[in-house]
Amino acid sequence: MNSSTTQPGTNRASAGRPRTAHRRDIDGLRGLAIALVVVFHVFVGRVSSGVDVFLLVGGIFFFAPQIRNALNPAGLTVVQSFLRIFRRLYPALITVVGATLVLAVLVYAEVRWVNAGTDAASSLLYVQNFHLASEGQEYTAINRDVSLYQHIWSMSVQMQIYLGSLLAIVLLATLFRRRSKAGAALLHWLLVLGTLASFGYATWLGQHDQATNYYSPLSRFWEIGLGGLFGIWLLGIAIPRAMRWVRWPAGLVGLTLIVVTGLFLDGAAQFPGPWTLVPLAGAMLVIFAGNPESTGGLSEAAPATGVSRMLNSRFFQFLGRVSYGLYLWHWPLLTLATFWFSTSTASQAGGLRGITASLGTTEGAVVGCGVIALSLLLAWLTLRLVETPLRQKAKAHRSWVLFDRGYWRASLRSKGKVVATLVMVLATGAVFAFGPVAQARIDNRARELSVQDVDPTEYPGPNAFLQDADVPDGLPVLPDPSDDAPMLADTLKDGCLAHFDHTDLVMTKWFNEEDEPCVYGDVESDRTMYLVGGSHSEHYLPALELIAKQRNFKIVPLLKLGCVIGMDIPKWDGSDYPECREWQQKAEDYIFENPPSEGIFMTVTRPTTIEGDGPDQVPQEYVEMVRRLSDAGIHTWGVRDTPWVLDAPGVQGNARLCVAEDRGEDCGVDEAESLAPVNPALAAYRGLDLTNIDLTDAVCRDGRCPGVVGNVLVYRDAQHFTNLFAAMLAPELSRQMYDPMAVEESRRAAEEAADAAPAVPAGDAPKDVFRLPKPGEDAEGGEVPGAPDPAEPPAPVVPDQGWVDPGYVDPGYGWVDPGYVDPGYGYVDPGYVDPGYGYAPPY
Template sequence: MTVARAVFRLRRSAIVVSPAAAPSEAADTYRHDLDGLRGVAIVLVVAFHVWFGRVSGGVDVFLVLTGFFFTRSLLRGVESHRAVRIAPTARRLARRLLPALVTVLAAVAAATVLLRPFTQWTEIAAQTLASLLYYQNWRLALSWSDYLAADPSVSPLQHLWSMAVQGQFYLVALLGVALVAGVSGRLAGPGALRPVLAIILAVLAVASFGYAAHGTSVHQGWNYYDSVARAWELLAGALLAVAAPWLSPPRFVRSLSAALGTAAVLTCGWLINGADAFPGPAALVPVGAAVALIVAGNNLPRAEQPLPNRLLGTSAAVRLGELAYALYLWHWPVLIFVLAEARSATAGFVDGLGVVAAALVLAYLTNRFIEEPLRSRRAARSLIEPLVRHRRTGQVITALGLAVLTVSVGAQVVTLANPPKATASLDPIHYPGAEALVGGAHTPKARTRPTVYEAPADLAYPARDGCIADWDTRDVITCSYGDAKAEHTVAVVGSSHAEHWVPALDVLGHEHSFRVDVYLKMGCPLTVAAEPMYKGEAIPDCRDWSVEVIDRLGADRPEWVFTTATRPRDDLGDETPADYLDVWNRLAERGLNVLAIRDTPWLRRDGVRYRAIDCLAQHGDRISCGMPRAAALNTVNPALESAASFPNMFPLDLSDAVCEQDVCAVTEGNILIYHDEHHLTASYSRSLAPELGRQLSSILGWW
């Protein structure tokens, strides 16, 4: 996130001012205050991550600074050498960015092997490769990882999405400025570079801002990590770099800008929930703050800058700024590993201080013994020159880099060559599953299936077949299971918690001749709420999708609608949310009968989600990896009271087929119940078919 530090010193010496440059360009001196701004911003980032579980806006400040410093360095290069020196600039970037990054990635890989279950190793290896090659943001965007929540279930490399965004910007900016400089220089002379570049950057920034604003309203989970949506923040800084020679506002404007910018930086995290709003219009607050502080001190000696800028230029703030890159790299993995070892969702004050202290020590050591020795104080002619002068450090970093790359690529090759496969139908004699709980079936000694390796692939059929709309798909997708030619129909509607009953319904559909049609969307139980949420994030298209599905059901006229009737509460037990009742009203208005299934328990301890396979891989057993039934479920199905007011509602409750009297274990009848934190394996769902059939028989009357 704070890689701005790695580039703002690319050209620290005085430059040759081109004839076309404004006279004020000569006064464009090194900005110690922006060093300090970076230091203050990293303190806020760390504090908000460790103690408050919020986004501070510091990332957005760093992005503006990155755009400003890197573009300024490129322009100085053009004005000094009449061209962008692509190869030397790329070497300097690699020399400044990679050593610290490689060190942290190697440390995370080692800690993962030592501390995390082997079921997580492949994913961490994949994220390590994504971080090393600067596409981590796209990997996270595809999974909508929740950056708001720091808990043991979160990746220790999740924060490196911002490094990826900046790395992509460096590449595009380097090539783009080189192209514009070459074309404008030939067609209109060197004086045309800044005006032409300003127009291009302004157009791109406006387009990116519009795209980000739209993304906030339709797919914020993706939008948060999207490089295109983030581009306007970097381009804002780039525009300032282009316009810097002419930015000399009156003193009162500078003072006001400095005061407002400082206040906005310090309060942004409290005023705005950035995880739900950035990089949309709300990000104008941290971006505007960074812009205001850059403008306030522009073209002024340090002694003449406004007071806030002078304070940011103090030695303590500047020193924090020097450590910002390494501190950002270290603080998140330290936090996640501490939470994992403590099995806690929050660090607390004392543990949080320990996290911050450890991250500061690691950042100092990284800066002192890795970054500084390998940073040339003059333009190096090759990438390896500083490595030769500091041979031992260079050899260690090179070896670490090669090891990280080799292991990461190797893990991906092995995974691709031997991907996990869904479990085939299991022998009910040796694998009775749910029937061991409700049917009294004997459970012989046998290996649990699916295994911890097979479980991630043992998904409900719609996910396997592409028959569930993902986070960013607004369209209603339908598929059929069971007996596709049957006249009787059951429509399975809602989120993945309705979906994971499809394998059981598919079995019954084939046995009793009815068709199972699915209308499903990830993270989207049917809702008509104005602002539906999932995992703390708004999913605005969920409501539009739900309204269309309800209308489609009214037109398609399935004989029965099958959907979830409860959800887990944040503390203990489960509930029927109020907006579910609004949906039931809509379905009743269309004369649709509803099979309302009680949701299955979600694996969590003290609010922290965990996967059964991770717990089992760490030598847990079926009971210790489960959770107390009283923590997962109310004594009485909460949907019963609500459904009593709706003659079209028919509650179903298979809790006794998933949980024992006192505990909800993670395996029953030799079958693993969950393939992740809270979704049934297809194998266990199939084993639920007999009990589900017994409950449906008296309601449907089809057998």
């Protein structure tokens, strides 16, 4: 990223002072900064200080010239000033974004094209920082799934600050143009106030929302503002010849502060807070060490020495010239190379970071060096063929451009620049169109592969495991794995769950903003079941809704992302979650004050670790919650949590992407890695009014839990069922809930598990480690396996729900069990399938 928009060597304080000589050492400092960025991105996997140095240097060469120009009646108009910046930065940007987007089409499967196109468009609009923040994508080290244009966040921040500052400078300068000295002083002191205010805001926001803080232009302004103040007050100040000895130690200390920042500070977690002063102070010391000398009141350029001499070398001068292109090229090439050569998101190199963490030490080193070499070559070609030819060679006469025929005649005189402009316009249009076109392709294929009328003989889904149903070969997987939006339950589509920042129960659609109640199943029924918890409870809604319609009760969701009842858990990122605690209390009060006739349905196990590692466990808080429900006469339908798809210990995979990319594997996980040999809920809840539900046999076979079962996609990510697979679980789920034989079998299994469970001495129970799911999903999990209480009654109390023998038509509930396979859909009566239900809801 090249922060300079004019030639280096701006004046010091006054708008009327002449420019100083060209500072080659600052060009070399740019080269050093970009070298740090590249090396840290490729091999270290941490934030260096390079970008922060760039922002500082950008401020040095932005504010003083713009203030001087704005106060000059003959200076460039604000339109011309912006066009100078835009012409300097945009041609290389569209070149790199366009070329790498083409490479992405060749390297990525189609499932990733939409995201790549959206990121590319956000980069060209200089809003990538806002886009990443809105998507919840914190700044992260290189891996297979990182954004292709993540690095453009800094250019977006820089452009936003430049444009906002430019407008403010021009507006204020217009008021003081006749008093240029007073205007210059006012603008300088306003810059001081703005810089201090931004620094204070960054310090405060970093303690409350670091993800937003990292990307915010308001938080980052102070880095550019500090550079502006340095450029105004200190850039050209002369060092007395008697003090020339200070150059060498100042440069060395400054260089050390810049280089070691990324090794000892966590920039992603601490910048742009106060610790950012460490590399910025280092950069200012390095620049100050190259200031001119004075003797007898006269200033002259100082001979390069120490660090300044190093930065004046050919190597760093070359890096300085190609720094902008190198910054643009290295990250997308690194991302594509990591994706191409790696096979999973799992770490292959122990504690190493960067590309070696994905590829291993040897292969990672070779590929990383190749990425750097190719980036240097492409950066040099970009400089020679794009940046230099299109750069404005001289200052144009003052003009408002759009209304100046002479300006346009002069611009159209160069056929080469006209052709280049047309190419950039066409390339820009193609990039903006890419994402929508890719999305349209996916939508069309989704319509062609409709899941409304799935043939159970072609798509047996869980029956492939439960009933050994034949699975035809050569059929496309349903639902289409290219897009996860149609795979979500209706509660997400209807806004019938509380988000992370919500504390109220969501009882009506669209987060209580509409009057229509959040009810599913037989919505006119007086009989009610509550679906309680987070997304691991929610993803069973498609199955429960079918059962509820057959058995004539309605489902009321009491759901909140990353929250359960009865247990204090943190947010998905490990931070405190007070909103969950407040919501929990409201949910529990509602349940006990309005007891549901059909009980509550929720998950009753969770993984061992924060990342989702197995085996699954039962936290004691879960047991106590079920005990309270039982004491209140409320039945609990307790379902065992799903097996989690992990690429490696602590590294979540993505079954949907794996299937979409056709990686030549089953895209699942070993059952033993995720689940305990025996369902821990059997022993933990023995004697309580709970029906144990375990759907593992529908998901796993022969020790594997694959991503596709019976030609149906099981997971939409690493842990959540697709709505189609969930709906196809309805017969088995209903059997385990209501079939007396299944209930009795579960009771006997609970007794055997309780008898076989070893006693857990007090204080020796495993500590709970909260799991970390995909951002925006549920944070359920487990704490400590609950020891059985032999004093409790030996069998759970299961209310009679009118279950009858298979094949019998119950006139009261209308459930027809033709061996759990109906010719119409595979598990329900054909006349019962609601065309609007949304096995692929219209998002």
